[in-house]
Amino acid sequence: MRIEEVEVISFDVDGTLVDGRFMDEFWNKHIPFYYSKKHGLSINESIEIIKRSYDEVGDRDMRWYIPDYWFKRFNLDINLPDALKEFKDGLRIYPDAIEVLEELKGRTKLIAVTNAVREIMEFELRQIKKFFWKTFSCPSDFGDIRREPGIYLKICNEAGAKPEKVLHIGDHPYFDFEVPRKAGIRALLIDRDGKNGHIRKLTELKEILRI
Numbered sequence: 001m002r003i004e005e006v007e008v009i010s011f012d013v014d015g016t017l018v019d020g021r022f023m024d025e026f027w028n029k030h031i032p033f034y035y036s037k038k039h040g041l042s043i044n045e046s047i048e049i050i051k052r053s054y055d056e057v058g059d060r061d062m063r064w065y066i067p068d069y070w071f072k073r074f075n076l077d078i079n080l081p082d083a084l085k086e087f088k089d090g091l092r093i094y095p096d097a098i099e100v101l102e103e104l105k106g107r108t109k110l111i112a113v114t115n116a117v118r119e120i121m122e123f124e125l126r127q128i129k130k131f132f133w134k135t136f137s138c139p140s141d142f143g144d145i146r147r148e149p150g151i152y153l154k155i156c157n158e159a160g161a162k163p164e165k166v167l168h169i170g171d172h173p174y175f176d177f178e179v180p181r182k183a184g185i186r187a188l189l190i191d192r193d194g195k196n197g198h199i200r201k202l203t204e205l206k207e208i209l210r211i
């Protein structure tokens with residue numbers, strides 16, 4: 001593949017550009033912490049209740065990604081912007097992401113795509129927003145998560161590119177590989193632990209795109 005053959009490069013956000021631990025902590029540490037305070041339970045009891053609820057909904061259901069749904073369901077008085085600000089120090093952009101974005105800037109259209117709501121995405125991408133032509137929060141912009149090829153096709157359409165001219169990179173085997181492939185998009189799976197992805201680091205894109 002050469003960079004000249006690609007009109008749009010699309011990046012997933014969590015686990016791809018932004019260290020996945022940030023949102024993991026939000027869902028699996030902070031929410032149980034608020035829950036334990038509100039309901040007078042231990043942290044461990046709260047973690048158990050919350051994990052069970054997450055599993056019951058599952059990550060192929062849009063509600064799984066909507067903080068307000070959970071705040072209501074768990075009866076928590078949380079305001080999302082305040083909650084994000086509270087642990088902003090945990091936010092880290094992968095250094096290889098910054099390196100490759102610098103390299104690709106101006107050479108092709110760059111977009112970011114996420115199943116997170118726009119408020120979370122904007123917060124996470126503040127530092128690197130300048131690199132992107134456009135960013136897409138699937139629940140906020142399309143009212144669904146990218147579980148069907150249709151959303152990827154809408155994104156191609158907005159970017160004015162045919163699916164075969166789009167390259168998507170992400171860390172989720174289903175949302176970032178299977179679904180975009182069904183839409184006719186080229187896709188690469190990143191696995192930073194090196195177990196079963198196509199790449200371990202985003203800087204490998206330089207070689208793949210021969211730049």
Ligand SMILES: [Mg+2]
Binds near residue numbers: 012013016170171
């Ligand atoms: Mg991801």
